[in-house]
Amino acid sequence: MTSLLIRSIKFIIGGGFAFVLLVALVGTITGLIQEPPQPTAEHEFHKAPKELALASDGPFGKFDEAQLQRGFKVYKEVCANCHSLGMVAFRDLKALGYNDAETKKIAKDWGAKQPVFDPKAGTWGERDNTPADRFPKVYYAGTGTPPDLSLITKARHDGPAYVYSLLTGYEAKQPDELVKHFPGAKTPEGSHYNPYFANLNIAMPPPLTSENQVTYTDGTRATVDQMAKDVAAFLVWTAEPTMQSRHSVGFAVIGFLLFATILAYGAYLTVWRGVKH
CATH class of the missing domain: 1.10.760.10 (Cytochrome c-like domain)
Structure with missing residues (x-):
């Protein structure tokens, strides 16, 4: 009896929740039809x-x-x-064709510096950039x-x-x-x-x-x-x-998979050759 009552209460609550959602959906659709959104700038x-x-x-x-x-x-x-x-990082610029000396100079001459904290003085200061920064x-x-x-x-x-x-x-x-x-x-x-x-x-x-x-x-x-x-x-x-490099790796993987597929198909033909189905 108790389990039946609990199931009934769950059904009523679930049905009520679904009904509320349905009413909200119908109200929203009706509102959009009656008053469509106005264009904005x-x-x-x-x-x-x-x-x-x-x-x-x-x-x-x-x-x-x-x-x-x-x-x-x-x-x-x-x-x-x-x-x-x-x-x-400044050293990443080497990928653009800059050498080590040029990268180091770009880092050192950059307008903004690296903030550093002096624990003894309890204050912040600045230092020149390095390629690793x-x-x-x-x-x-x-x-x-x-x-x-x-x-x-x-x-x-x-x-x-x-x-x-x-x-x-x-x-x-x-x-x-x-x-x-x-x-x-x-x-x-x-x-x-x-x-x-x-x-x-x-x-x-x-x-x-x-x-x-x-x-x-x-x-x-x-x-x-x-x-x-x-x-x-x-x-x-x-x-x-x-x-x-990501593209190169991707093409290499695709090539390997194609080659492996051809080998697997060749092996399949060899193993099952002469076997009647």
């Missing part, structure tokens, strides 16, 4: 990233060493003032916290294209249609209109503003478009510096 005017083709694209892609060095130069002279690169954290003096760029191309949908589009997508003012239909979406003071940013308005001023903002040593023309492509390519490398 972000939905109407946010643009998908521009197309960007890099040498590292696809399973057979390889890093363009010259482009990576140009992209590092753009990061160093433009982006590093606000954005950290905390998951990359990661890029020091940037402490931004303005409002907000600019994101670390180490994994930015992995953290954003269409990462490289997103970075490229964002850097080249600033517009002097909002479109007239946006102002007309969404007067409340006016760009706040201190922000900048960029249709490739999620909410259209971004606090970061345009970082790439003019041609030859950096000087390329390989003779490449440093247009805003070229600098944006180069730094996007560099940030693809920072997010996955072992991409090429």
Whole structure:
């Protein structure tokens, strides 16, 4: 009798819970039909990233060493003032074609130093960077916290294209249609209109503003478009510096599996040859 009563109570509670869920679902659907969501400025005017083709694209892609060095130069002279690169060590730059002496000089001459704590004095100090150190954290003096760029191309949908589009997508003012239909979406003071940013308005001023903002040593023309492509390519490398070796290992594994499959099939034919089914 007691077990029957317990089962009945469980059934009533479960049925009530299911009924409440059903009522909520019906109410939600009815509300959406009667009052469909109104379009927002972000939905109407946010643009998908521009197309960007890099040498590292696809399973057979390889890093363009010259482009990576140009992209590092753009990061160093433009982006590093606000954005950290905390998951990359200076010695990793050897993969870009820098030798030991150049890597050591880049680390030593880097603007920000490594913080060190003196336990005897109980105070913090600084020391020069060494190749074994990661890029020091940037402490931004303005409002907000600019994101670390180490994994930015992995953290954003269409990462490289997103970075490229964002850097080249600033517009002097909002479109007239946006102002007309969404007067409340006016760009706040201190922000900048960029249709490739999620909410259209971004606090970061345009970082790439003019041609030859950096000087390329390989003779490449440093247009805003070229600098944006180069730094996007560099940030693809920072997010996955072992991409090429990973691809090589993957192809080796696939080749081995194909070869093993052929051997196994040959063995099957040999063992079962002449055997009637």
